[in-house]
Amino acid sequence: MSNAHRSTDWRRRQTKVVRNDLVIALAQAANRQEVDILPPVLNNILKPDIDSDSDTDISISCDQDMQSPVESVSEKMTNNDENQTSSTFESIILSEKESNETICSIDIATALIALKSRHHLSNNCVGDILVLLKLLGVDVPSSYKALCTLLRKRSDLHLSPSTHTICPHCKKLSVEKHKCTACDANYSPIPSTKIPLFYTYDISRQLKAILATSKDLVLHNNRSFITLTMNIGGIQPNKGSDQSIWPVLLIINEINRKKRYSPKNSIIAGMWPGPSKPSRTTISLLFKNIVADLQELEKGHLFKLYSLEHDNHFETIKVFLICACCDKPAQCLIQCLPDPIAFFGCGNCEIEGVSVPTKNDGSVVSFAIYENNPNACERTNERYDLLQQEVKMNENQLANFTGSCGRPALIEVHKNAEKGIKGPCLLRALSKFDVGRCFLVDSLHNIYLGLFKRLLSLWLSHKDKNENWSLWSRTDELSSLLDKVRFPSTTTRHPRPLHKFSKYKGSEYRLVLLFGYSIFESILKPECYSHLLLLVLAVHHAESRSLTHDMVDVVEKLCLSFLYQFPKLYTSQHNVQVVHSILHLSETLRNFGPLSTNSTFNFEDQLGVLTRSCKGTRRHAIEIMNNLMYLRDACSEAANANMHKGLQKLLTTWLHMRDAYNISSKDCVRVLHPVKITDQFFDSIFSGDIVYYSTAYIGQVRFTTVQYAREKVSDDSAILFKDGLKQNFGRIRRIFTVNSGEPMLYVDVISKMLHFECATSTDVYSYSYIQTGLLDEQKKSIFISATDIVEKCVFYEPNNRFCTFYRFPNPEHSS
Ligand SMILES: [Zn+2]
Ligand SMILES: [Zn+2]
Known part of the structure; x- marks a missing residue:
């Protein structure tokens, strides 16, 4: 993801994080020979993680998931800054045990990769930081290259590509690169x-390396097999380029979902380095x-x-590819x-078009x-095998065809019978893979x-x-x-203005x-809006937690x-393959679970990070893979028991190796930013010293008042909360x-709430x-305790006094 579209807030916080990380790294490195000391910032980052291993409280931890880990820490850093800006550079002395450990150059190399x-x-x-450290x-290590060599030599996971x-x-x-090892011809x-x-x-x-080191693998019922998901897709190494590189990645489905897509847990199977799309051959x-x-x-x-x-626990495990997301x-x-x-372009059924x-x-x-x-036949292994036979028969028939005319007609008949199959699908050789069903509707x-x-383009182009x-004139x-x-x-x-929709x-x-x-409610034609609502609900369900x-x-x-209504509203001309593809959405859900578990979003995020600085040539394809390799090396170094404990804690946070951002209902509630308010209503209810605030944190999740959010891009004031046995929006x-007691909230509850509704015929x-x-004017408002909050929501208030609360269907990839 590019930072350009993030909020200014986000960017400001981000800068702060980089600065702080550097300060910590430099302080650690510079001080290690004298006394092992750490700036207190470090301790503050680490403190809340120590006792927060449990993620039993789904509701609050859900909200946590919505934060990118970086951001959670950055919010935290902001607080630190507010409270103790001056103390950032003061040092404290670590415990006796830790001060005996030294930080060696491999640790620094690991830290720099992180x-x-x-x-x-x-x-x-990174090269410049090394020069600075040397000074x-x-x-x-003397250079970035030397640093890489150092890591590579210690790692048995570091692979060179064939x-x-x-x-x-x-x-x-x-x-070989310059000659053929099959026919012995020279390429020059x-x-x-x-x-x-x-x-x-x-x-x-x-796979061996991941299974040996990953704490996140869960084999249910002592099953002795694991399953893989394959991901393939072209990525543009730099914006606006028509070059593309095609990594083939494998993901282990038995790894805890949050960790499944992390670089250290993903397998690189292969890479087509471009510059153009690969051919079928x-x-x-x-x-x-x-x-x-x-x-x-x-x-x-x-x-x-x-x-x-760390005992030697060996097991015989079978590994199966069970789905592909491309x-x-x-x-x-x-x-x-x-x-x-x-x-016949549909990968899931034999619809002709x-x-x-x-x-x-x-x-x-x-x-x-x-x-x-009638419905078109589903694509399955059985159908695939039949069609392959058909293709062979047809080839024979054509080879033996001697008539002087009628050949084109025969070819046409064959085409129809073959349902578009152009050759063998290599994945058919795998025992648990269905060459139709296992291609997900992602x-x-x-x-x-x-x-x-496509829909936005129909309305806005x-x-x-x-x-x-068309809504073009109302963009x-x-x-x-x-x-x-x-x-x-x-x-x-946040979504950019709609005239940029094609670049979304x-x-x-x-x-x-x-x-x-x-x-679109009162702007789209009513029948088109009702039609849209069908899709909205389908996708909310499909993404459901x-x-x-x-x-x-x-x-x-x-x-x-x-789909039945689509051609009636937008003509059949616009009912192209991508529109048709949601016909198979329910089948994917039935076989593989909610969309969020299989989403390619995770990959695009990962790869986005790795491709950012690349220029899209073969050399850069290798560089991307190298970045991934060194990151994995760093992860395994950071798990090494001999590493300096303080640095290790820091690095595991940097590398997201620990779920440092889960909080539970036991998490502390903190209030920030006192504001001057006099509220006679409050004075009449409470006796004592009332202090008002604009912000509250539960663990690391931020909540603010409506007043505070009004001027800001983001809004942390809409919540779902427990109201007795019910849950309510407010x-x-x-x-x-x-009197400095437990923080409390006064929440506006909207009256006459109506559920979302949509209707088929x-x-x-x-x-x-x-x-x-x-x-309405006499808003119902109630007092709740901060611990009653379930999670943050999306809120919409057009000018007509009706407002809408939306709960995230799942807490994933809202970034
Ligand atoms: Zn050859
Ligand atoms: Zn289809």
């Missing part, structure tokens, strides 16, 4: 940039190696598993299907479905960057401005309404669909109804203490996570 990853520092920046008399080229003469794989004079090349990495070695060559490795793993291997006692271009290459926009003329004399394949039409590519982007559904009005949707400070990327990131589309949909089978059934009905009017669905109510 710092590099945490703040996206360039290699040059301060610290024993450090490079493969594709011979331009025999089209086979070669393990063909320039090496013209030779397709890719990298693969040893999967089982990475290249991708199948790349996958040949990967699939062979995966087949080997299915047989079962002896793995050492991490255990607290962007559309990657998926059709791997599935060996036509482009998603072509006939109909060619529909467009206004500018072109044509487009529409995948509109109608109530009375939220990022199918829903947010797919369907919802200039080229559709004369259509009866500014909609944007100002969008400003009234108030997101908590934990949402680091996935997370911005997500926020507008989940919460911002309300702005507590998905049930009933909810999946509802999603299925909502999506069907949405906004914080006052935060106060009486046969049913009405109601949803309690979104409620709308009336903000």
Whole structure:
């Protein structure tokens, strides 16, 4: 994610974090030879983590999840600053035990890698810090390169990629860069940039290292197998470039969800370094190696598993790839299907599509479905095998065809019978992988960057401005309404104004669909708005933190109804593949659980961090992979028992190795920023000294009053709280203490709350996570204790006195 779109608040805090981290690192390094001393800031960061291992209190820890770890710490740092700015550089002496340990150059190398990853520092920046440390008399590697060598030599996890080229003469794989190891031909004079090349990495070695060191692996019922999810998609190394690199990553599903996508737990299987999209043949060559490795793993291997006692706990474990989460271009290459926009382009069913003329004399394949039409066959292994036989028979038939005419007609018949299959899908060789079903309908590519982007484009793009559904002329009005949707400070990327919608990131589309949909209420045609609500509820359910089978059934009905109505509202021309893809959403939920568990968002975030400084050439593809490798090295060094304890604590926080941000209901409540208020109503109720505040922290989660939030970009005043046995939405009017007692809140509760509702032609669905109510003059307000707060919410108040509260469907990736 780029920082450019974050709030100013966020950036200011971020700068503060970088500064503080550097101060700590420098102080530690500079002081280590004399006395081992740490600035108190360090202790303050670490203190709350020590006794917060439990995450039993779901509600509060949920809210915690919404914060990016960096941000939680930064909020914390802000408090420290406010309370004790002057003491930052004072030192305290560590306990006797710790002062015996020294920090050696490998520790500093580890710290710098952690710092590099945490703040996206360039290699040059790390080099400069090294020079500075050297000047301060610290024993450090002389350059960034030397630092890397130091780490690499100590690590058995650090892999060099195997490079493969594709011979331009025999089209086979070669393990050498300049000649073919299959046909022995020399590549010269063909320039090496013209030779397709890719990298693969040893999967089982990475798996071994992860299983041996990861505390986050949970094998239920002593199961002796683990499952993998594969992620593939093109990423642009730098903005606006048409170059793309394609990493193939594997994720271990048995690792605790929050840690599953962290660099130290993900496996790099291979990498297509661009510069252009790989061809069907290249991708199948790349996958040949990967699939062979995966087949080997299915047989079962002896793995050492991490255990607290560091005893040698070995187990035979089988490893299965069970699903793949890809962007559309990657998926059709791997599935060996036509482009998603072509006939038979759906990866989940055999729908043919109909060619529909467009206004500018072109044509487009529409995948509109109608109530009375039979469903297309699902793509499955069984169907795939039948179709492969069909393809073979057809080839034979064509080879033996001798007639003088009728050949094109025969080819046409064949095409229809083959349902778009263009060749074998290599993943079919895996025993637990279904080449249809196991390709997920993922939220990022199918829903947010797919369907919802398409809808916004229909409403807001200039080229559709004369259509009866267009809102193009009202874009500014909609944007100002969008400003009234108030997101908590934990949402680091607020949606930009709507005229920039085509440049939105996935997370911005997500926020507008989940919460911002309300702005279209009286602007979109009523039938179009009702239609949109079907999608809103389907996606809220699909992202739900507590998905049930009933909810999946509802999603299925909502999506069907949405798709039946779509061509009637927007013509079949716009019913393209991404629109069609939500037909298969409920099936993905049924097989693989809520979308948040399989979301590609996690990957895009990870890769975004790693690609930021890269220029998109082959060398940079390697650099990205190296960054990931060194980060993993740093993680394993930081887990080393011999490391200086103080530094170790610091590094585990920097590397997010510990869940330092979970809090429980036992967390302390603190109030900040006293404000001068005289409230006669309060005076009449409480006897004693009343002090009002603008901000309260529960653990590290911030809450503020409405008054405080009014001028700010973010709004931490809308909450869900426990009201007796019920839960209720409200906004914080006052935060106060009486005679310095427990902090209390005075919360405005909106009257006549109505649940969100939407209707298909046969049913009405109601949803309690979104409620709308009336903000009348005699507001009902009640006193609650800070511990009654469940979590922060999104709040929307247009000008018509009706306001809406939205609960996040799940606490993930709201950043
Ligand atoms: Zn060759
Ligand atoms: Zn389909």
